Amino acid sequence: MSPAFPLAPERASSVAGEVDAVFLFILGVTGLVAVGIWIALFYFAIRYRRRSADDRPPVIHGSLLLELSWTIIPFLLMSAMFVWGAKVFFHLNRAPDDAMPVSVVGKRWMWKLQHPTGQREINELHVPVGRAVKLVITSEDTLHSFFVPAFRIKKDAVPGRYNMAWFRATKTGTYHLFCAEYCGTEHSKMVGRVVVMEPEQYQVWLAGGPTPESPVLQGERLFTDLNCVTCHRPDSAGRGPVLNGIFSRPVALAGGERVVADQAYLRESIMSPAAKVVAGYQPVMPTYQGQVSEEQLIALIAYIESLSAPSEPAPAGRASSLPAKGARSR
Ligand code: CUA
Numbered sequence: 465m466s467p468a469f470p471l472a473p474e475r476a477s478s479v480a481g482e483v484d485a486v487f488l489f490i491l492g493v494t495g496l497v498a499v500g501i502w503i504a505l506f507y508f509a510i511r512y513r514r515r516s517a518d519d520r521p522p523v524i525h526g527s528l529l530l531e532l533s534w535t536i537i538p539f540l541l542m543s544a545m546f547v548w549g550a551k552v553f554f555h556l557n558r559a560p561d562d563a564m565p566v567s568v569v570g571k572r573w574m575w576k577l578q579h580p581t582g583q584r585e586i587n588e589l590h591v592p593v594g595r596a597v598k599l600v601i602t603s604e605d606t607l608h609s610f611f612v613p614a615f616r617i618k619k620d621a622v623p624g625r626y627n628m629a630w631f632r633a634t635k636t637g638t639y640h641l642f643c644a645e646y647c648g649t650e651h652s653k654m655v656g657r658v659v660v661m662e663p664e665q666y667q668v669w670l671a672g673g674p675t676p677e678s679p680v681l682q683g684e685r686l687f688t689d690l691n692c693v694t695c696h697r698p699d700s701a702g703r704g705p706v707l708n709g710i711f712s713r714p715v716a717l718a719g720g721e722r723v724v725a726d727q728a729y730l731r732e733s734i735m736s737p738a739a740k741v742v743a744g745y746q747p748v749m750p751t752y753q754g755q756v757s758e759e760q761l762i763a764l765i766a767y768i769e770s771l772s773a774p775s776e777p778a779p780a781g782r783a784s785s786l787p788a789k790g791a792r793s794r
Contacts, residue, residue: 476639476660477615478632482552484616489548493541556617559630563598566591567679569758570601570608570621573650575641576759582676587656589641591633592666598630600727604758609645612658618644624735626727633660683767686760690752698771704749705742711769716743730765 475481512521566589569576577585591597601610603621610629611618619629643654661669677685687693695704705715710725718741723729732739734756737749756764 473613473640474635475614475616476633476635476637477612477617478634479552479556480614480616480634482555486545486548486552490545493545556630557628559598559628560596560632563596563630564591565598565600567759567762568599568601568610568621569762570603570605570610570643570647570654572605572648573643573654575608575610575643575654575656578679578759578762579670580678581670582678582682583670583673584676587641589656589658590666590669591658591660592663593633593636593660595663596630596632598628600762601627601629602758602762606647607645608643608647608654611642611644612639613642614639615658620645624731626731633658636660636662679763679766680770682760683763683765683770686756686764687767690756692764695749703746705745707768708771711771717741718743718745727765730768731761734761734764 472484475484565580567578575587575589577589579585599610599619601619601621602625603623605623607623608621609618610621612631615631615633617629617631619627621627637660639658639660641656641658643651645651647654687696692704695702696707698706698708700706711730713725714722715725715729716722720743723740729740733749734752736753737751738747741747
């Protein structure tokens with residue numbers, strides 16, 4: 465039975481307990497300190513009030529014990545908050561390898577989501593209970609923030625960036641999804657729900673409706689339609705770098721630096737090709753700014769990610785970070 469006036473949303477993800485514990489610890493410490501300061505303030509104001517016009521208090525030249533204790537005790541409390549908070553922060557920012565990737569695009573004023581198998585949803589996300597789900601979050605216009613209170617996750621959707629949040633739902637049910645960043649007049653209507661289902665029900669849900677095209681297949685089609693394929697060939701005979709096997713590997717740039725070909729780099733290279741040119745190639749690629757949507761970019765990157773190197777196949781079982789082929793949940 466839930467109380468009539470709940471002080472916190474229910475806990476429905478594997479990290480909810482940890483997040484609440486840190487929060488309550490910090491709230492407890494700061495609350496006790498605040499109460500202690502108020503009590504001391506009133507006590508001292510009354511106890512040491514000026515009693516007569518010529519009242520002169522004794523002069524005190526410090527107290528080592530007092531000064532050490534008001535330095536060391538707060539230091540230990542703050543350090544505990546930092547170490548514990550950092551531990552939870554890292555846990556929240558590192559998705560399990562087997563997490564199911566779901567792409568999230570924020571847009572005034574809706575959430576657009578896509579499953580690794582291609583199903584699209586608006587303002588609704590269906591997920592299986594007990595399975596880690598990794599959200600790759602971006603925005604196509606302004607700042608939004610993907611917030612599911614019951615899962616204790618909140619992550620900004622930033623245009624031009626891919627942010628990650630993950631959760632493992634622990635209970636079936638329907639949970640609120642909010643936008644937690646003021647994004648314009650209809651910000652307050654930018655809400656939705658996350659439906660956590662039994663795995664079998666989720667499979668039934670996936671199978672319902674028309675069979676969608678997976679992001680990898682969609683990306684492959686775009687790669688041809690946008691003529692990427694004429695310059696980026698698998699056999700190094702093209703005018704552009706070979707993309708097979710490039711994903712999450714270091715790339716040497718014309719300036720001598722090295723960058724890792726992650727989602728952010730691939731996105732930048734499609735939108736601003738001249739920004740970081742690969743060593744040995746001419747900056748001849750045109751920009752695709754304004755020609756591809758955020759969903760199409762995600763599909764293109766998912767396709768590039770799926771391209772294994774010609775000689776060495778991608779290691780088996782490597783979890784894709786964007787919705788990819790073969791990531792269908794079982
Ligand atoms: Cu989107 Cu507020």
